Amino acid sequence: xxxxxxxxxxxxxxxxxxxxxxxxxxxxxxxxxxxxxxxxxxxxxxxxxxxxxxxxxxxxxxxxxxxxxxxxxxxxxxxxxxxxxxxxxxxxxxxxxxxxxxxxxxxxxxxxxxxxxxxxxxxxxxxxxxxxxxxxxxxxxxxxxxxxxxxxxxxxxxxxxxxxxxxxxxxxxxxxxxxxxxxxxxxxxxxxxxxxxxxxxxxxxxxxxxxxxxxxxxxxx
Amino acid sequence: xxxxxxxxxxxxxxxxxxxxxxxxxxxxxxxxxxxxxxxxxxxxxxxxxxxxxxxxxxxxxxxxxxxxxxxxxxxxxxxxxxxxxxxxxxxxxxxxxxxxxxxxxxxxxxxxxxxxxxxxxxxxxxxxxxxxxxxxxxxxxxxxxxxxxxxxxxxxxxxxxxxxxxxxxxxxxxxxxxxxxxxxxxxxxxxxxxxxxxxxxxxxxxxxxxxxxxxxxxxxxxxxxxxxxxxxxxxxxxxxxxxxxxxxxxxxxxxxxxxxxxxxxxxxxxxxxxxxxxxxxxxxxxxxxxxxxxxxxxxxxxxxxxxxxxxxxxxxxxxxxxxxxxxxxxxxxxxxxxxxxxxxxxxxxxxxxxxxxxxxxxxxxxxxxxxxxxxxxxxxxxxxxxxxxxxxxxxxxx
Numbered sequence: 001x002x003x004x005x006x007x008x009x010x011x012x013x014x015x016x017x018x019x020x021x022x023x024x025x026x027x028x029x030x031x032x033x034x035x036x037x038x039x040x041x042x043x044x045x046x047x048x049x050x051x052x053x054x055x056x057x058x059x060x061x062x063x064x065x066x067x068x069x070x071x072x073x074x075x076x077x078x079x080x081x082x083x084x085x086x087x088x089x090x091x092x093x094x095x096x097x098x099x100x101x102x103x104x105x106x107x108x109x110x111x112x113x114x115x116x117x118x119x120x121x122x123x124x125x126x127x128x129x130x131x132x133x134x135x136x137x138x139x140x141x142x143x144x145x146x147x148x149x150x151x152x153x154x155x156x157x158x159x160x161x162x163x164x165x166x167x168x169x170x171x172x173x174x175x176x177x178x179x180x181x182x183x184x185x186x187x188x189x190x191x192x193x194x195x196x197x198x199x200x201x202x203x204x205x206x207x208x209x210x211x212x213x214x215x216x217x218x219x220x221x
Numbered sequence: 222x223x224x225x226x227x228x229x230x231x232x233x234x235x236x237x238x239x240x241x242x243x244x245x246x247x248x249x250x251x252x253x254x255x256x257x258x259x260x261x262x263x264x265x266x267x268x269x270x271x272x273x274x275x276x277x278x279x280x281x282x283x284x285x286x287x288x289x290x291x292x293x294x295x296x297x298x299x300x301x302x303x304x305x306x307x308x309x310x311x312x313x314x315x316x317x318x319x320x321x322x323x324x325x326x327x328x329x330x331x332x333x334x335x336x337x338x339x340x341x342x343x344x345x346x347x348x349x350x351x352x353x354x355x356x357x358x359x360x361x362x363x364x365x366x367x368x369x370x371x372x373x374x375x376x377x378x379x380x381x382x383x384x385x386x387x388x389x390x391x392x393x394x395x396x397x398x399x400x401x402x403x404x405x406x407x408x409x410x411x412x413x414x415x416x417x418x419x420x421x422x423x424x425x426x427x428x429x430x431x432x433x434x435x436x437x438x439x440x441x442x443x444x445x446x447x448x449x450x451x452x453x454x455x456x457x458x459x460x461x462x463x464x465x466x467x468x469x470x471x472x473x474x475x476x477x478x479x480x481x482x483x484x485x486x487x488x489x490x491x492x493x494x495x496x497x498x499x500x501x502x503x504x505x506x507x508x509x510x511x512x513x514x515x516x517x518x519x520x521x522x523x524x525x526x527x528x529x530x531x532x533x534x535x536x537x538x539x540x541x542x543x544x545x546x547x548x549x550x551x552x553x554x555x556x557x558x559x560x561x562x563x564x565x566x567x568x569x570x571x572x573x574x575x576x577x578x579x580x581x582x583x584x585x586x587x588x589x590x591x592x593x594x595x596x597x598x599x600x601x602x603x604x605x606x607x608x609x610x611x612x613x614x615x616x617x618x619x
Contacts, residue, residue, distance in 0.1 A: 058619060061535065063531075063535065063617075063618060063619045064618065064619050065618065083539075083540060083614065083617055084539065086617075087534070087537050087538070087539045087540075088537075090534075090535065090536065090537035091537035096535065098535065102528075102531075102532040102535060102536075104226055104529065104532065106225065106226065106229065107222065107225065107226070111222055114222065115222055115223065115533075115536065116536050116537075118222070119536065119537050119538065120537070160536075164537070
């Protein structure tokens, strides 16, 4: 399924309503307003902690539904999607690198990636190995993921997120534990993959943004 | 690879505990069921008349009314009215209700033991041919070559052998011998007298009469009988469901007397049913408790593996694919439990089979019992699968 745009209309996490915050929505480009992410463009969401960036990713990935307003993929209200629709979208349209990474510690770095690739059959094992090389973690490829550092896990999770076709890729603080050099390697890999599929890139940052070498739209939460 | 993630936190002891408890529960249920089927097959089996020659199928009972002072004085046996017969026929455990027909002519029977003659006054009754379980070739009467086949109560032979014969210096007789002794039957009535040969073709342990074929009775009535419409004093009831406890209750409510051992059958059957129901109930309870244990274990397992499962779902794995792994595990455990229980049932059956054989009862097949076990396990597996499905779906949303 190809998603051209993601629209948000007056979306606000319910938890904000309960806390009585953000009801005016004046300071946000996303909450409680009308906005749209478009495929082929790159968005950087700058946010302080606790402003709801992970909530936004969870809403867009169908993990949480505790928001008011309406989110649509093209014209489809995502509140109408069923579990199987979401599973399909997660394999074919929406790539996601969660902040917690969701790396399985008991599997090797490679198996973590193959676990995803088996579902999509998007890359060959050779291509995956060269992605490990490109991010300079090929020497960790057979190691149990539990023994990797957070920065190494972030890169494994990024490779895994790229093992599927997508219309949008959501990256929740993808390089928070990476130095400038590795940040750039990751950024290039993401933008290349997105460009190849005319896909949209949405990444969040609390101060260490992905250093993409393409024009991007900066949004405040 | 996915199983490597999902199998984490599976407790082999919880699974083993569930398997053991279910195995015990299911085995008890199935053994109780098999025992019930074996024994009730014996109770309902027509071929198992406990005594005599099996002359009258066990499905028939003979009832009469108790003889009281009034009937003693009036000289007439207490009889059944048409209404009472119709009511009997209406009972759900009864089939045909057939009256005994008493002969209304005089009968003398003589026997000749090598020159020592003996004769006695006798009576005849006829019962419907259909319930007399002797060779039809023997149980017939042909007026052109008349010989009267007779069934007598086994008690009469016992009385003769151990009463008359031993005290009166007479020869004791076996059933086989009696069958070969020719009798001379003299019947008289309506001004006519005739003498016919007769032969005892069988003994009944509980048909307490001297029975002759209906064809003979009709023939004799025509010639020697008085036209009368006496009500029958004894009835044969074809019992379609001998184990029905209502039979006993009905007969005692109406103060009817029953010949033969059959009136115990209902009570026996009732206790058998009660006993096996209690045992099967205990087995079912154990099975249900083990099912409860499994649901709790599954709940705990999926709770512990929540992070892995939600991680897999976020990658795009379908809940069905994840639940399917757990279902496969539970269903294979259930299948093994069924397999072992199916082995145990015939093994345990072989423990009581010799006892059944010694009562000349045959054991019922174990296959219907195993099919019942399979049906129980299908139900349990379905419940398990629904629980797993629900729990895994619960991991989808944060």
